[in-house]
Amino acid sequence: MNIGASSSILSLIIFLPLLFALVISFWPQRQTLRELALGFSLIQLAVSLLLLRDFDSTTAALQFTEQFTWIERFGISYFVGVDGISLMLVILTTVLMPIMILGSWKSISEQVKGFHVALFVLQSAMLGSFLAMDAILFYVFWELSLIPMYFIVGIWGGARRIYATVKFFIYTMAGSLLMLLAIIFMMRLTPEVTGGAISASLLDFYKLEIPFIAGDFFTPQTLLFFAFAVAFAIKVPLFPLHTWLPDAHVEAPTPGSVVLAGVMLKMGTYGFLRWVIPLFPDASSHYAWLFIALGLVGIIYGALVAMIQPDMKKLVAYSSVSHMGYVILGLFVMNVYGMGGSLYQMLNHGISTGGLFLLIGMIYERTHSREISKYGGLAAAMPIFTIFFIIVTMSSIAVPLTNGFVGEFLILMGAYQYSFTASIFAVTGVILGATYMLWMVKNIFFGPAGEIVKASEHDPEHRLHDMSKREIAVMLPIVILIFWMGLFPNTIMDYSKQSINHLLQNKQNYSLEVK
């Protein structure tokens, strides 16, 4: 095995943000802080694009691996690697970062330094959990990501931020504790395959054959499966474990919402794809119906509930529940369309919902209100903003030629392949999705001028300015990505095809080679 011999680009990707955080925290000049952070995030993006350039998409093997012993006694190592499943999520994380920083230019005015430090630490943690190939390392990054998020929501959040953060934290912690238990249990099993030594390496976990008896809930594989699945399901969030999400989204500052929707939720679905399905193939096949059902309930429930939300952010938050339901659905139908679509939908959701949150943030900066009923007729006051909003909305409701369509189409196709009934329920989401999003668009932008627009007309101080150049610069990459991913999905899906095929073909005895 040729470990750590190749370049150490993954460690660079993981730890560069930490370094940036350190530099920012000691940066003396308050005025140039944002520019600095933006520059750093662009550097990070460039580094991750190097990874994209050197990535070999013709193989399903792990690439750029690095392995160093960390805690020898328990076989815990610093083991990172990237394959088609994690690559795009890494890129998504790094792409969203400069956008977030630029998006928070105006909205975060207090403790700017701390905010950017938190953002970079968060980025590092998220990248780490996408790249970690060691169970404990993964767990460490997974938990680490909570802390900056906690601060981002807790310090720069809205009025009920403490309630939201605590809820967010407790939900996630509850899940991850289950996961930790499961990881430890699995580590105790590893001597079977390593020949005596305990190991926390994911590759060793893959070799395990955990006993499974269909129908008996209290078999190891089923229990482990549920321990992991619940942890990830909370993060996704899957109905009925979703209630932390609307609260967290509503209270979070704009970049917090973006990173939450854009990347953090993906950590859950990524967990399913990387951990649950390959590790517990029997249990995940046997209980796939449950998760498909929950995914479907999530799709429809999220959409229905979104429809009646008076708060923009809450509406988008519930739409996240709905969209993530699609992802779960796609993962558990276990065919190439479903999984490919899910992986794609993760990116889509990150970009579209992230974009929506950014846009809502921009309008919130101007009016300090997110109540849909107070708006109306905004299109006349802010035409450019309207254009962007509608484009992102169209992406969110999966109009063709936007990214959303590709993912949703593939997932629905996968769902159809699994069962006709499932696909019937799933397409309901297509209708309902359009309903709530357009309802929001109509009530915000169209119709006669609402309370806020009227107030702005009479009061020159509260005049609604259309998007500034900076805000356009924030949204432009998102719009470009929306159309790029809608028009040329192959350029992105090619990276993950091998990994997905590999997973589907070798589900029963999944293993990853190291390149």
Place this chain on the structure above:
Amino acid sequence: MSSMGTTTFEIVINLVKTVLIFLMMVQAVPILVWLERRGSGFIQNRFGPNRVGPLGLVQLLADAVKFLNKEDFVPDKGNRFLFYAAPVFALIPAAVAFMAIPMSTPLTVGDSTFLIQGYEVNIGIVFILGISAMAVYTMLMAGWGSSSKFSLMGAMRAAAQVISYELALGLAIVGVILVYGTFNLTEMIVAQQGPLRFSGFGFDFVAPTAFLPNWGIFFQPLGAILLFCAAFAESNRLPFDLAEGEAELVAGFHTEYGGFKMLMFFIGEYGHMMIAAGLMTTFYFGGYGIPGWTTQEVYAAGLSMFGNETAASVFNTAIHFLSFNIKFAIFLWIFIHVRWTLPRFRYDQLMDIGWKTMLPWALFNTILTATVIFLASQYIIG
């Protein structure tokens, strides 16, 4: 406790020696007081004590008698126990610390070797520092026990000052320790024998003339200055005698004292002065060493002169004792001279000097010394 000797003879001699050195310290005080008063007289263009005995030398005896006859006074609201204990404790640390300073080469009589110091401690410097640190308590006890505002404030000032300057003092000594690589004072003196030499960075330098001694002052000039300054503060002498600033506090922590108790404070203060002078001598000026001659050379000269080992050893010891005392006396004079030359600092200036000037310089000195020593042992130039 093996340093106390193994045979009864040695133990007896050692005990006697210890007592002698203590007495020597105590007896040095009247001389110093006389010197100080006479010296100040000359400095200020007046006579000073000159009536009692030749050159006023017996004046001090008279003073002592006067002190002994004074009323033993205790303030009404004062704490009797502390008030009495304080002067006693003033004497002890000074004496104990002073006795750790080697004053000459060991004296060899037959099989027995006697150190010309109270006792030898391996960790000499640390010991001295530790013991002299306890002097603070005397001031505090005195100040508080007097139950007087002036006393208490004086004591507080003195304590704060001593603690503050102890840092600079300690750090200055760290440089010395780094240079000699030992805590032991005797070893330090031995290391300062011979002509000035420096080896490091791959070359050896030896001074062409034997009269340029291998003294610490050449390696630690900054340290020497810092230590000397800090020693002034430690012993509460001008220009750092804020504790007694007459204009503000009457006489500081011993305002309420009189008679013999007062005298004991004096002895303590002069004791500290002597410790400082001794340390300066030992650290930076070769201790009992004589520039130009090593101890072995002196011993050999004695041997050739008397042809007897014991006599040679006695000669050796005596010569070096003299050498030590000359240097010692010079520093004591500098103490006195400075006292009558410089005005007193303000309290904030004092603290500023301690914390903002001396401490950084001491730190710098330490780091510089450590770096140079490290580099000198690691790298070769040219």
Place this chain on the structure above:
Amino acid sequence: MSMDAVLFWFLSIVVIGAGLSVVLMSNPIYSALSLVMTMVGVAALFATLNAYFLAGVQLIVYTGAVMVLFVMVLMLFDLKRELQAFSRGKITGFFKIAGVGVLAGLLVGVITFTTQKTSLIAEGSPLAADIAAQAASGADNTKILSENLFLKNILGFELLGVLLLVIAIGVVALSRSKGGTHARD
């Protein structure tokens, strides 16, 4: 009765006596001064255990710095004799005293019953011989200590440095009259 034994018993009595007076003296200043006494005794005990450097450090750090602070603070507070030096409450008081007594008994019991040997090193082992040799020479082990401290435990040492820095800053912040933890008054 060797010199060591005499010294030990003497110092034990000093230390225990001074320690008791720390607790029992109703005047906190006396307590503090007794503590200084204890510290000096402990330093001497260190010396009997051949830890000369630690003895010196004990003197410098504890008696020279820490206790001076205590005494200064006490003198500044000017508390004099306390009317209620000890906590009230007969039942809890009884429990406390009984607890302390039991604890002392237990500790001594545990020590005497569990460690029968004077040394933890097996008799006759090469190490034991070394120990004996070292104990006989009375040599200072400052060098060994420094090597251990600066080579093996350097991380801990550096961390302590950081800790001290933090503490220094914290203390300065705490005792500032402006800002700090309480309003200006």
Place this chain on the structure above:
Amino acid sequence: MDHQILIAVLLLSPLLGFLINGFRFRSQSYVIAGTVATLAVTVSFVCSILLFIELLALPAESRRITAHFFEWINLGDLNINAAFVVDQISSIMLLIITGVGALIHLFSIGYMHHDKGVTKYFSYLNFFVFNMLILVLGDSLVTMFVGWEGVGLCSYLLIGFWFSDSAKAAAGMKAFITNRVGDAAFLLGMFILFMTFGTLNFYELNALAPTTMEASWLGAVTLATLMLFIGATGKSAQIPLYVWLPDAMAGPTPVSALIHAATMVTAGVYMIIRLNPMFVAAPNTMMVIAIVGAATAVMAATIGVVQNDIKKVLAYSTVSQLGYMFLAVGVGAFGAGMMHLMTHAFFKALMFLGSGSVIHAMHEEQDIRKMGGLRKYLPVTHFTFILGWLAIIGFPFFSGFFSKDEILWQSFSSPRGHTLLWVAGALGAVLTAFYMTRLMALTFWGKSRVDKNIHPHESPWTMTVPLIILGILSVISGFIGVPHAIAEFMGHIPNYWQQWLAPVIRPLPIEELQSVTHTLSEEYMLMGISVFLAMCSAIFAYVVYTKKKHIAENTAQSLKPIYNLLDNKYYVDEIYFGAIINPLVKQSRNLWYYIDVNVIDRMTHVASDVATNGGKLVKTLQNGNMQQYAMYVSLGLIIVLSYVLMR
């Protein structure tokens, strides 16, 4: 290769127009915006003509020009390309879209010149044309779906063009969501087809379409085609998803003409004709299509009778005419359906533009009860409107006559037709004649009821020229596809239309065709009956609404329940809202309140309360008395030591 460039230019020219106008959307210069947009579509039109000519040059069996640009989605067996095809069917659509589109753009210059958002309007319009072209040219169902949703989006934007009116914005939303319902089914249909046949490409699908008829209702082909048809009902406004189209009249009138009459709404018909082999293989679906088409034709016509808004009348007429098209494809007369699609595009576009001209003249007044006698103010409009009117009521030898007659005949004679279908069709024709005449009478003829403050005037040339061109087309376009019977009668005019389409239309199975036989005389008879009845109804309407107004009023009075039913459009909207939408919203609220707030959150809160109260309980131990804490510590120490000692 030059085909590829041609197709690229064809597609990209409207897109370019859209982008140009889109980026300068603040501009209010209707001349520049209109010129750019019209030019863009005209370029497309020229390309269409060139492509059509090239197509003509090819042999009949291989008339197909393809352009493959790039791979779009490629995963597993799914391989969808951004590839476009011009063949017999799509070339006709191309000509209609770009031709009529160009005329309507031209018309819009005049119609929209006073509007502030004129640049935005033209950019939307161009974008619509772009999407419509993708819909038409796409070589697979997914590519078509791109355009399918794209035109829906444009329709949404254009209906809500005057968004400051809440009702208009709501109409746009209604259109989009209703379409989405259809689209969802369309997606399902696609999936079924893909999973059954492994491809979504039209040609491969058509080649793979089973030749044996599928009898089962749950067979893959039947189910798939049914789903696709549901999709078509959404886009083409058929029962049950037609409700959006009348509301869609909220948009600017040229939009109604282009999108909601000529092009987009016919997409469903186009899709079925595209996949005709598949539909032929599913007779059950065909039956459903025919029945729905006929029912829509009649129902919409009945509603149209009582409408008073000039555009609403035309809207219901459109729904009704689309019903005819579905009736045609439902009975297997794909050619006839396509023909009617084209003629309808001409005359309905004409009438919408005419109504636009009227509305323009009347200063945004749309109620026909407030018009009348406009003939003398708007001579050109009136004249062209008459041409459209004659075409739609099927006046002999006008374009509508040929196409409608063919449909009626096929619905009777086709093996998948039925007499009842013919009856429904004929009834629809009669009603059409009635309400169209009513519209004419109330708008142009009779006495003027125009408000005195309004001074109607004839429109500028940009508006009248398209009217004239479309008028001419409405008259003559029928002759390219003269039905067999009339051709016999007129001297064996060849049916170019059928010949053109024959290679891409799969005829009904031969055994079915042989099972029914009809004679020419039957055809003449039926034609005669329907034309006669229609003319009678037209004359009746003319009389009633110009001379004897009281008859209409009396009838309305005496048939009050029926009148109300019609006036309220059979209460379909109300039923939809009452039965589906409102309960859904209400239940959603309950769902949120009961599940999210009261169950899940409550459980979370209970869990946190348990922790909090437990903490409060233990808190009493922690009373701040430090010595007590120390005592706990020493007690613990005592216990541990006791254990050590006892051991």
Place this chain on the structure above:
Amino acid sequence: MLETSMFSEIGLNHYLVLSALLFTIGMAGILLRRNLIVVLMSIELMLNAVNISFVAFSKYNMNSEGQVMVFFVMTIAAAEAAVGLAIIVSIFKRFKEVNIRFFEHLKG
């Protein structure tokens, strides 16, 4: 256990017992005294007691780890005393009170 050599031969146990007694004295101070400063001093007393054990172990095990530990303990004790005193001083400045029971009010 009680042998005559117990007084003349000093071993590890002697130091440990001494340390234990000093420790319990300190503990008694913490439990019983009301003056916060005295409590703090009692803590120092306990730390010193522990230091004795460390050094004794160090000597009798021929291992300098114990002394290193003492070094650390001293440093931490100094730090603790500094912070403790600073807190006490700032509270005293405000409330003129060093009674430990008074500090219960700070629990919030």
